[in-house]
Amino acid sequence: MRTIGFMQAMNEALQEEMRRDPSVYVLGLGVHYSGTHPSVTAGLIDEFGAARVRSTPVSEAAVAGSCVGAALAGMRPVAQFSLADFVFCALDEILCKAGKWRYTHGAEGGMSLPIVFLETIGGYVSAASEHSQSPLALYAHAPGLKIAVPTTPYNAKGLLKTAIRDNNPVVFFPHKRLMGAQGPVPEEDYTVPFGQAEVRREGRDVTVVATSYMVTLALEAASKLEEQGVDTEVIDPLTLEPLDTERIVESVRKTGRRVVVDEDTERCGVGAEIGMQVVERAFDALKAPIQRVSNPNLPVPYSRPLEQAVLPSREKIEKAIQQTLAA
Amino acid sequence: MEPASEQLLEIYTNMVRSRAFEELVISIMPKGKIPAGWMSGVGQEGIVGALSGLREDDYVTYTHRGAYYFLCRGSDPGRILAELYGKRTGYCGGKGGRHLADTKHRLFGKSGTIGGHAPIAVGLATAVQIRGEDSVVMSFFGDGTSNRGTTHESMNLTSVWKLPLIWVCENNGWAGLTPSSMSTAYTDVADLAEAYSIPGRIVDGNDVLEVHEATREAVARARAGAGPSLIELKTYRIREFAEGGWFPTGYRDPEEVEAWKKRDPIERFRAVLLSRGVLTAGQVEEIQQKAVEEMQVAQKFADESEFPPVEDAFTDLYA
Ligand SMILES: Cc1ncc(C[n+]2csc(CCOP(=O)(O)OP(=O)(O)O)c2C)c(N)n1
Numbered sequence: 001m002r003t004i005g006f007m008q009a010m011n012e013a014l015q016e017e018m019r020r021d022p023s024v025y026v027l028g029l030g031v032h033y034s035g036t037h038p039s040v041t042a043g044l045i046d047e048f049g050a051a052r053v054r055s056t057p058v059s060e061a062a063v064a065g066s067c068v069g070a071a072l073a074g075m076r077p078v079a080q081f082s083l084a085d086f087v088f089c090a091l092d093e094i095l096c097k098a099g100k101w102r103y104t105h106g107a108e109g110g111m112s113l114p115i116v117f118l119e120t121i122g123g124y125v126s127a128a129s130e131h132s133q134s135p136l137a138l139y140a141h142a143p144g145l146k147i148a149v150p151t152t153p154y155n156a157k158g159l160l161k162t163a164i165r166d167n168n169p170v171v172f173f174p175h176k177r178l179m180g181a182q183g184p185v186p187e188e189d190y191t192v193p194f195g196q197a198e199v200r201r202e203g204r205d206v207t208v209v210a211t212s213y214m215v216t217l218a219l220e221a222a223s224k225l226e227e228q229g230v231d232t233e234v235i236d237p238l239t240l241e242p243l244d245t246e247r248i249v250e251s252v253r254k255t256g257r258r259v260v261v262d263e264d265t266e267r268c269g270v271g272a273e274i275g276m277q278v279v280e281r282a283f284d285a286l287k288a289p290i291q292r293v294s295n296p297n298l299p300v301p302y303s304r305p306l307e308q309a310v311l312p313s314r315e316k317i318e319k320a321i322q323q324t325l326a327a
Numbered sequence: 328m329e330p331a332s333e334q335l336l337e338i339y340t341n342m343v344r345s346r347a348f349e350e351l352v353i354s355i356m357p358k359g360k361i362p363a364g365w366m367s368g369v370g371q372e373g374i375v376g377a378l379s380g381l382r383e384d385d386y387v388t389y390t391h392r393g394a395y396y397f398l399c400r401g402s403d404p405g406r407i408l409a410e411l412y413g414k415r416t417g418y419c420g421g422k423g424g425r426h427l428a429d430t431k432h433r434l435f436g437k438s439g440t441i442g443g444h445a446p447i448a449v450g451l452a453t454a455v456q457i458r459g460e461d462s463v464v465m466s467f468f469g470d471g472t473s474n475r476g477t478t479h480e481s482m483n484l485t486s487v488w489k490l491p492l493i494w495v496c497e498n499n500g501w502a503g504l505t506p507s508s509m510s511t512a513y514t515d516v517a518d519l520a521e522a523y524s525i526p527g528r529i530v531d532g533n534d535v536l537e538v539h540e541a542t543r544e545a546v547a548r549a550r551a552g553a554g555p556s557l558i559e560l561k562t563y564r565i566r567e568f569a570e571g572g573w574f575p576t577g578y579r580d581p582e583e584v585e586a587w588k589k590r591d592p593i594e595r596f597r598a599v600l601l602s603r604g605v606l607t608a609g610q611v612e613e614i615q616q617k618a619v620e621e622m623q624v625a626q627k628f629a630d631e632s633e634f635p636p637v638e639d640a641f642t643d644l645y646a
Pocket of ligand 1: 391441468471502503564
């Protein structure tokens with residue numbers, strides 16, 4: 001199988017879906033740029049023209065809300081927002097319009113809102129508090145949205161295709177540190193389903209559930225601990241709504257020990273939710289308290305050592321695994 | 328070009344129906360059947376003149392105030408009222424209440440945030456433009472809503488993209504308890520048009536024919552692909568901010584209200600139609616009677632409708 005980059009994988013998904021369905025269009029800052037610099041939207045304007053590859057002003061609320069309007073009129077917009085940090089300016093549009101209008105207004109008319117919001121997340125790039133956020137829990141907290149968190153070029157392409165074909169609003173979160181990843185991606189058309197977690201590493205002793213770039217760190221921690229004879233299972237949910245709770249619970253029933261790794265601030269986070277799902281469904285199977293590795297409710301600082309201190313790391317994950325094993 | 332007599336009568340009839348609906352809601356309010364507030368459009372029925380220039384395949388985004396949008400587009404007042412009651416037969420099955428929608432008539436929902444419609448209107452117009460259709464979008468907003476960032480982002484974007492959209496500001500001088508003079512740096516909302524390089528026009532919002540004429544021109548322009556316009560209707564909210572008794576009163580000069588009552592858009596239009604012989608005194612009576620009867624039927628329908636079963640609370644979140 002050929003190897004391509006994460007961004008190219010997303011780019012191919014957009015290109016192929018735009019060819020397949022004339023109602024798909026993309027919009028966002030700078031999407032008209034078609035130079036040699038790699039980007040998710042590179043080259044699209046050459047094939048599809050400015051009507052379907054719409055460069056926007058710095059108007060996140062208008063852009064996000066326009067996706068809702070266009071979807072109401074039968075289109076399938078894909079908004080490229082670059083960083084999730086900027087989309088706080090458009091939360092009313094995404095959380096309250098995209099997420100709620102079908103339920104509130106549109107069941108009778110079969111209203112559907114097929115929209116994809118692309119929001120890059122994550123720290124580890126010395127970008128400080130307003131360019132490093134991973135606000136997954138914020139979106140997971142709101143009804144009516146689907147949430148995809150890709151981790152490899154393969155699942156990025158497949159999940160993005162599923163997102164574009166889905167009749168609901170999907171928030172799609174690539175991670176800054178994963179955008180440069182390379183990986184095997186087939187040439188032929190395929191999709192990756194929502195709601196099916198991927199077991200990235202099988203193991204017997206402890207279950208680590210991690211999202212986004214945290215999967216990479218968890219796999220590194222697992223490799224390290226293997227040297228000490230610890231057999232770690234790493235589960236990558238891929239989508240947080242729908243969430244494959246069954247697969248997670250099944251794994252915990254096998255290992256009896258659980259660590260959740262989440263780059264977002266810890267309080268009321270995705271880790272708390274996944275932890276509670278396990279407590280509700282498999283409390284009896286737990287041999288030790290669940291451990292969380294997250295940002296301890298701090299803004300992400302700029303300086304390397306400070307950022308390392310705040311965000312999850314391979315070492316912190318190793319330590320959490322050891323703690324759950326020692327309990 | 329003056330509309331044909333038939334259209335003049337239709338405009339008048341829809342104004343009377345809109346007022347009759349308001350009067351019905353006002354009469355029901357003290358009975359507690361509507362469990363929340365309603366923002367009355369009494370005095371702002373000149374808006375009918377804007378709506379009457381639209382085709383069925385055009386789109387409208389609307390404000391929180393009044394039922395004219397719905398009644399002009401063909402919605403059933405019984406189903407509107409049923410929705411306000413929270414009944415299953417309402418347009419949103421009781422999930423929206425005054426956040427009304429009638430998707431069949433391309434009225435897709437009322438934003439809970441004022442100014443939330445502006446970006447949605449941009450998107451509707453974007454869809455039209457991408458598909459090369461000749462529908463237009465008419466997007467209404469209040470003067471208070473003109474202060475929202477979404478309004479400005481959206482106006483700019485419609486101009487940059489040359490979208491088929493008509494911005495219609497219903498300037499009633501007040502945003503809740505706050506007069507424009509305390510909140511708005513520009514005296515005329517239409518002045519924003521200059522900043523966004525689109526045609527802007529101020530009209531007497533209580534002169535339905537002037538409203539009709541101005542919006543018709545803007546609609547024709549948008550339909551021809553020449554881009555958006557902004558029309559400001561100078562009008563006034565006769566009732567308090569909301570029906571239902573929960574909103575403060577006494578913040579306006581009663582003389583101001585009385586002065587505007589004398590400029591009632593329905594009375595003014597009726598006088599014009601009578602003097603031109605388009606309308607007879609008999610027809611006036613008949614149109615009024617019919618509107619009242621229509622609202623009685625609506626009330627009976629809403630009264631007799633069932634509340635939704637509780638299971639409905641758990642359906643239709645995802646498509
Ligand atoms: C974003 C937001 N802020 C505040 C409100 C509460 N609110 C509802 S209507 C209104 C005033 C609107 O004034 P205007 O746009 O002039 O319309 P009018 O009520 O005068 O018709 C306010 C502040 C809201 N719905 N949304």
